Amino acid sequence: MSQDIKNILSIAGSDPSGGAGIQADLKSIAACGGYGMAVVSALTAQNTHGVRAVHVPPAPFLNEQLLAVSDDIAIDAIKIGMLANAGIIGTLTDWLAAVRLSSPVPVVLDPVMIATSGDRLLDADAEDALRRLMEHADVLTPNIPELAVIARAEAATTWEEVVIQARQVAATYSVLVLAKGGHLAGSDCPDALIDADGVLHEVVSPRLDTGNTHGTGCSFSSALATFYARTGDWVQSLTASKRWLTAAIAGADQLRVGSGHGPVNHLGQLWAGAPLATANDSMWLWWEAIESIRSGIDGLAFIRGLKDGTLGRADFEDYLGQDALYLRTYARVMSRASELAPTTEDQRFWAANASGCLEEELKLHRGRLEERVPEPSATTTAYLNHLVSCSNDYAVLVAALLPCFWIYQDVGSRLAAANHDSHPYNDWLATYSSPEFDKSTAQAIEVARVLFDAADQRTRTNMWKAFEASSAHELYFFAQTAADRQGVDHGTK
The missing domain is CATH 1.20.910.10 (Heme oxygenase-like)
Incomplete structure (x- = not known):
């Protein structure tokens, strides 16, 4: 059966080691059945041990990249990742508002605000600009420290606190929030799609014993955008994305990438001979989920x-x-x-x-x-x-x-x-x-x-x-x- 392949645009920073950012987004989009496109918002010098330097291209050049894509190609979903400063965020916000006036393209925003060290990555002006950008998103996918910053609260230490903060953010910005339990302790890893009224759908997987989880946030948000472009349903997309990401993490130790915090195995299922998520069919995803x-x-x-x-x-x-x-x-x-x-x-x-x-x-x-x-x-x-x-x-x-x-x-x-x-x-x-x-x-x-x-x-x-x-x-x-x-x-x- 022929498929209508969806075009997914990632707007994010680069990672030359391939584990996160644009590089991880493109792998994730392909693994989940979409055609990936990339607009680079920042260039990083990093590897599995951390970031050494960041170069941010001028905001007008970001705008040229965005227009080059949207003037020519129909965009079926957008994933937004690392945005370095208020000028970049403002330029993207103006472009996105114009694009969504003519076409209600779905937007998944992964608000990259906190470094692995716990340091804030954005200054006050950039955080304010990012909050304005959130009004143009459909789903936010913060980790627990980022959720706390958005909610203006202390970082949650229990899943119940995570859900409360996610509901608050969903109500404030009129968005869905993908609450993620990856930073919590415990043998299980819960994730849930939450609106202002509460939990729409929750999925739980066993916490896998691996140190190779670099880029999971980038990969998860890209998968979610891709599956939504294909299915038109956020709950179904969460189920499919979680299933794919769990398999990618489970296969991470098969890779030999660097001596530090390595990436997940985005295409491991393909290399193992298993079919990628190619069935553009709501019932197929139900069947896979059980x-x-x-x-x-x-x-x-x-x-x-x-x-x-x-x-x-x-x-x-x-x-x-x-x-x-x-x-x-x-x-x-x-x-x-x-x-x-x-x-x-x-x-x-x-x-x-x-x-x-x-x-x-x-x-x-x-x-x-x-x-x-x-x-x-x-x-x-x-x-x-x-x-x-x-x-x-x-x-x-x-x-x-x-x-x-x-x-x-x-x-x-x-x-x-x-x-x-x-x-x-x-x-x-x-x-x-x-x-x-x-x-x-x-x-x-x-x-x-x-x-x-x-x-x-x-x-x-x-x-x-x-x-x-x-x-x-x-x-x-x-x-x-x-x-x-x-x-x-x-x-x-």
């Missing part, structure tokens, strides 16, 4: 035993009983989706799936269970309560229903491939994969994609949260058997 949940399902003793035929009969019948209970309410929720659907095609789709769920699946369950349907477990009840809670908004409900199609099909295709005539659950596995269900899954994905791509930011956030929660419930549901019960938090709270 990779850990999908891996967790594949690793369950229930799934492994069902695949190789070693699953005990009692565990199998326990699962069937809970699945029978689940499908009753699941069918009613799909009927509710049919009621809410705005088009006849969608109405028919959900109604047909609700009917098929009751007529075919429950018949198979009851035939095996001989009508001995148990009481619902706390895990089953929690999943059903989640689906019912999403039943007042069609887009959110579709997102909540999607994992039962998509994950079921994904798991089922591998289970069906392992089936054979002498398998103890032969007839059951044969139902796990069929051309008809594949078609229904593809249609459910497309319905969700259309709704998501047309939705406003708040609805997109709620859709993603519903999808992610249902995906986790799928894991908990499969993990109800005795073999898995001790190792998984079943999401009953």
Whole structure:
């Protein structure tokens, strides 16, 4: 499938060692599926041990660079990094205001204000000019010391304090703030997209043990701008950017760049043979974002035993009983989706799936269970309560229903491939994969994609949260058997 490659402009300082600044931005943009362009706001002499000297070209020359790009090339997103003085910032602000009058190009501003040593990089006039520039940005991506300067507060020492300061800044400058937990202590590294009302979306990754993190701020902000140009959604872009950056940091020690604080491995996934983020598709990013949940399902003793035929009969019948209970309410929720659907095609789709769920699946369950349907477990009840809670908004409900199609099909295709005539659950596995269900899954994905791509930011956030929660419930549901019960938090709270 052909792609509309987006043009991303980085406006930042240079780093001749390649780990940060313009050089890191261009690598990040390419790795995340964009075409990178660069306007240099400052020249530095630096390596992995630090900055030795800085040369700032005259502001009129910066303006010539900016005009040379914008007069000729359509810009799909802008990332702004190091800006050395008030004259440079003022020139950029005037150009940006003019550009955004004719085209609402999204802007990610990484406010480089604090040196690694903790020293302030900008004088008072430059800081005032930078605050005026913030009014033309969509997202700010400060680290914790920079966030404190912008909020005119002491540097936060807890994640809760970071969120409070980010909300204050978001309200003051009418922007989104990407709050970053990289400077905090602890085994986890949280990042969150925050507006004046609070956290829109938070992503957490394990804190990786490496000293090679030079340029992570530059790289993160460039990735965010690139993914937003491709998807039009900040929450989705944060999820994709965080996933990419975590992999780049994880691969940093594979590089041998300098003897000091080395860079992240921007293109490590490409060199390892993995595909770069080339799917310009909102649902593809959702699927990638639940990779850990999908891996967790594949690793369950229930799934492994069902695949190789070693699953005990009692565990199998326990699962069937809970699945029978689940499908009753699941069918009613799909009927509710049919009621809410705005088009006849969608109405028919959900109604047909609700009917098929009751007529075919429950018949198979009851035939095996001989009508001995148990009481619902706390895990089953929690999943059903989640689906019912999403039943007042069609887009959110579709997102909540999607994992039962998509994950079921994904798991089922591998289970069906392992089936054979002498398998103890032969007839059951044969139902796990069929051309008809594949078609229904593809249609459910497309319905969700259309709704998501047309939705406003708040609805997109709620859709993603519903999808992610249902995906986790799928894991908990499969993990109800005795073999898995001790190792998984079943999401009953």
